[in-house]
Amino acid sequence: MASALLYYFLILIFGIPMHECVAVLRDGRCVIEEPCFDLSVMANVAELVSKDVIALDGEKILLKHSSFDKIRKKKNLHSCVLQKIIDLFQDVLDKTNGTYVHKNEEINHHHELIHIMDQLRNCVYKKKNRCKKLYKMSDITTTSSPMVNILKKMNPNQLAVLQLQKLKSASKRVSDVHIQEKVMDELKSLHLYVQGKGFRKNTND
Template sequence: MAGALQYVCLLLTFAVPIHECVAVRQDPKCVTGEPCFDLGTVEMMARRVSKDLIDADGENILIKHNSFDKIRKKKDLHSCVLQKILYLFEHVLIRTEGKSSTPNEGDLDHHLELIHIMDRLRNCVYKVKNGCKKLYEKAYNQSDITPLPKKSEATEAAIEQLQKLKYASERLDDVKIQERVMDELKSLHLYMPGKGFRKKLND
């Protein structure tokens, strides 16, 4: 019964406009109007799916927040990077569907719901007027992952992040990469807020 009620609540989260302030740990702000998506739901679902994972070995795929903050202040950079982040997380979720040991609650499959949520989040990312092609080419033409300088510009931070995402995206069937992505899933909601992510549905 409790599982069924939670399922109904989740459906209402998707279907009914939310008229309230959305607080995000990274930068709590009051959003007036209809939020594009409640990132609190992303955090809740992600923790349920990845809660039984031991911290994965290896280097993080998502760069540190103090470096990523430089990206989120630039609308085009943030948008282009978010597209690749969501691509990676969605495809790893698809590949690991059915392998998760997280129990479902009633009829609610948290893993499957997260796959659908990735698509919803993608719709909240601003479309870049001139596209992301030049930025992607600049990042991908460098063969090695470039170390991030202490005083990095936003573009340099974006390039490092894109290189890490490219490396992981080319190894989607690697179990270690899958484990790393699933482990970092818990912090995904902290990377979404910024200039490239629409706060409201009608932005």
């Protein structure tokens, strides 16, 4: 009975601090790891910037989540694809700066989002050598838009190449208003594509 009470007492002493820490215990000290980036902030600002953009019909630039999920589970693939996604979206934001500014707003959310994209880039794992090989594959391989049933059978590498090709095609026509509107529309769900293995969750990763 006494040993059971002692065990319970030790759990209370050592368990509570660890619970309150909600971080990592290193050398007996609680080390709080700050998040590398708050995706909810980006989602909220993106919604403000693109709230007046009407959803467009036709093929999207970003793959559907069911296909992109295969990419996000692979750290190297996800990080390489994310870098190109950020390149395109940031390019469009730069070109449309002033176009989507809403009247009577004290803060220029469009300009704020451009700054946020810079911060986002810093939280993507950098895999230069791996990316070079993948980018080269996307340049060599030519893939037309596959049917839904074919997409389901494609492996993560094939899907990553396809996504890179779609991004490259859009980048070549980035001055086209139609492409700009597509990007601004897809901006609303961009934060969902960032989540995955290629995105650093905290500053100590």
